[in-house]
Amino acid sequence: MRIRVVGAGTMGRGIAQWAVTAGHTVELADARPEAVPEAVAFVRSMLRRAAEKGLAPADADRALEALVELDSPYAAGSGAAPELVIEAVVEDLDVKAELFTGLERVLPASTVFATNTSSLSVTRLGARLTDPGRLAGLHFFNPVPLMRLAEVVPGAATRQEVTALLRSLVEGTGHRAVTVADTPGFLVNHAGRGLVTEALALLEESVAGPAALDRVARDVLGLRMGPFELMDLTGLDVTASVMETVWTGFCHADRLRPSYLTANRVAAGLHGRKTGAGFYTYGDGAAGAAPPEPRVEGGDPARPLTVLGDDPAGLATTDRPSGSALVLVPTWGTTVAAAVAGSGLPADRTLGVDPLSLGTPRRVLAVTAATGRAAVRDAVAVLGRDGHAVTVVRDTAGSPAQRLLASVVNVATGIAERGIADPDDIDTAVTLGLGYPRGPLAWGDHVGPARMLALLRALHEETGDPRYRPTPWLTHRAALGLPLTTPMPPVPE
Secondary structure (H helix, E strand, C coil): CEEEEECCCHHHHHHHHHHHHCCCEEEEECCCCCHHHHHHHHHHHHHHHHHHCCCCHHHHHHHHHCEEECCCCCCCCCCCCCCEEEECCCCCHHHHHHHHHHHHHHCCCCCEEEECCCCCCHHHHHCCCCCHHHEEEEEECCCCCCCCEEEEEECCCCCHHHHHHHHHHHHCCCCEEEECCCCCCCCHHHHCHHHHHHHHHHHHCCCCCHHHHHHHHHHCCCCCCCHHHHHHHHCHHHHHHHHHHHHHHCCCCHHHCCCCHHHHHHHCCCCEHHHCECCCECCCCCCCCCCCCCCCCCCCCCCCEEECCCCCCCCCCCCCCCCCCEEEEECCCCCHHHHHHHHCCCHHHEEEECHHHCCCCEEEEEECCCCCHHHHHHHHHHHCCCCCEEEEEECCCCCHHHHHHHHHHHHHHHHHHCCCCCHHHHHHHHHHHHCCCCCHHHHHHHHCHHHHHHHHHHHHHHHCCHHHCCCHHHHHHHHHCCCCCCCCCCCCC
């Protein structure tokens, strides 16, 4: 296939490299002709590097020859007209529309148009064309050759054969294509709001600081990056914009509500790595997103400890709360304070523990306003004496890990409920695009739909916040004893 890539920036270069490596001829163009030679040189250097790492020399040579420079996006080119144009220019509807309307005048009606937009409506962009049926979204992720995923987004007028062509093209290169409805944030950016919005809510409530929450996300939930280091990497300005776009696009849905914390941080230039400071500080001598973990010293590792309820990790050293024993309460969607009040426990030496953390390298302790300092030190010493890391957080409904997981799963079930993508595509896109250890629906199934429902209902009741209201998708499958990955059957129209 002959493909014209318009846009010589980071995404355009990555798309060009992906396409020529897969055996296609690529014409690279940009509104600034002087940007094209540099971009072509970059792609060629990446192809040579790939050859050094195992790409067959013949394939590398063919790919190098298949990369063509154009002096204008509207150029006739040196051969046949392109069968596909992929646009990767600035994220502005008017700029993209002007490009495609110009291409419509010079290219044959058979040329398919694809936009790499990550947030703009494909339908609204297509409405600017004489033939909106030839346009679809084809959203790649950076770096394109390594992030083996693309969202195929048909607009309201997109012809079925255009969607099929793009899916076939993507999957023919070894990438995974997921078909996504033309909605705010599409699939991956929408699904990603579950983690970051809840992390910001935990920070708003002073449950823990960014570093502690990131450690919990990595060690308890198994994420590759914590939410705050992820926002620093992406750029808080970008994250804030996506949060606002998705929330507004879904009519201010509570489940997607952004944080008041972001606006001032963005205004102050605390965008993350690219500005040298975000939730962490970067540069010479700075710890960046890996600050030293605080140590709680002076505790008594031999202090008696009893566990209220199940004790699968065998933490208890005594079976009853004597006058000096610590009391540990496993919480699921509820608070330690409620357990103290409901069971008449000694407030100064009762702490919470997150059951999700017990099978992981990190145990999470929750303290109330009444917990004594000595009790905290001793509990850290007791729970850490077998080599486990221990993070201390303020008492909150459930725990930070439970709230993060509940939000991730609930947002994903909302995506499934709206029919934005099929369950399999949701899980595939999130694991590939966001690097989660499981797809969010499969993750909910791993915990158990009934248990996830109980968690969200407890969070909703404890806080009164509608962001935790379970979706019908989750509620109905839990009631029926079905996995969250169960798709809806087709309904006759």
